[in-house]
Amino acid sequence: MKAVSGTRSVTAGLQSVTAALKILRLFSVERTSLGITEVARHLNVAKSTAHRLMTSLMEEGFVYQDPKSRRYHLGLAVLGLGGIMTADSDLWMAAAPYLTELTMRTGEASHIAVQDGLYVVYLHKVESHHPVKILTHLGRRNPLYATGSGKLLLAYAEADLVDAVVEQGLTAYTVKTLTDPVRLREQLQHIREQGYAVSRDELRDHVTSIAAPVFNHRRQVVAAVNIVAPSHRVPAHVVGERARAVVKTADRISKDLGFRPERRATARTLAD
Template sequence: MELKNQEDQYLSSVKNALRILKSFTMDEPEKKVSDISTSLGLNKSTVSRTMATLASEGFVHKDPETKKYSLGLSLLSLSSIVNSNTDVYRESYPVLNRLVENLGETAHISVIDKLEVIYLQKVECNHPVRFLTHVGRRNPPHCTSSGKVLLAYADEELVNAVLEQGLEKYTKNTITDPDKLLANLKEIKKNGYSTSFEELNEGVNSIAAPVYDYRGKVIAALSVVGPKQRIQSHKVQGFAKKIIAATKEVSERMGYRG
């Protein structure tokens, strides 16, 4: 019985540590113990002990002046290992570079993770406009071009899970009707690419196409994002053609033979 309690306490501590690490974002890169305690509903003493342990292993760093914590270099080394062993991350980089040079807009590689779109790779253009995207950023799938492409080729179970969690409205163009989204997904699969015209952020448009692996399974989306002044509706076909050509090259690098 005592051993079981010790195991439960250990697992609880690990879970708390992981929750704390995942609470850091680009919007909140630094946090005090009190901030973490409030946002996660954990006791301050528990958070303090956990942060001390994480700091001793280099997973977080404490600023001696502000008393705020930020993520440490140990996580950076782990992320490098993950990136170097993620085929789509490695194989897409040179293709994204050429596409950005060709189109003059920022490009991403993204995947679905826990009903969200997460960006694995980003190559920025020479004239970037500030968008809410960065490697590791999570966005909703129903209002992003990459997310809709991934949903269009996903299992019915995943699509239903996204619908069940609700289609939050971000702009006047966000699709919030499940039937309209399903119809849009069918059209995307028919066309081979997706668009998002100010569906997540005002003034921001994007176009995406699917990336396949050696099994013929869609494993990622390649998207190009830019301001509505540069990615206009009459340019969609031209952009889509080049994006699809890029996804074809990435897919072939992943072993896809179509």
């Protein structure tokens, strides 16, 4: 009986951990606070259970409660974990100085991004010094098929991931978003051949991004480096120049991660 009771206790504990992690996942750039009713609805649990979970997270510093609104916000413990991850990340440490140089050279905001399921997430950013900037958020998940970094990562991914993205549905965010699976696959092949990706007005109007792959010592693509700018600052005749700068930056980061290329495609100017 004790063994059965112990097993049930462990199972209940794991379920609570899973629920707590799901709560943290509910926070986003668009949803910076949560109420008990929202948490209960999203987790499909009673309000009393939601309150107990939020209390546990609050005691550990992962959330705090606004005394006026009674809503919960992410706490400093989350920031602390993020700082540890950043400090301990070979990828981030390798990328940071080169992103600064890339922004200085191009004048545009630069990022390093990784795949997260069917999405792409920015890990680090160096802001542009132009007065007109493109607002991007660290940690925000964007669709792989509609961004420069996302398409770059998708181009070098296994076919199963491309299939999963297509099966989920290709939502049109602008009139230029690729929603035809055949055209998307053709473009991904083109990206692999030229060694970089360009997304122009596909996720947001008047926004262009150019991305290149970062390889590790096993010759696997582990991240994408990109620049993001208002489209009017990246006319067709400068795309090739900007792409070469992005590819060079990605190559330098790859080298620091132990990558030794056999052959690499050379960035060239796009016809568009």
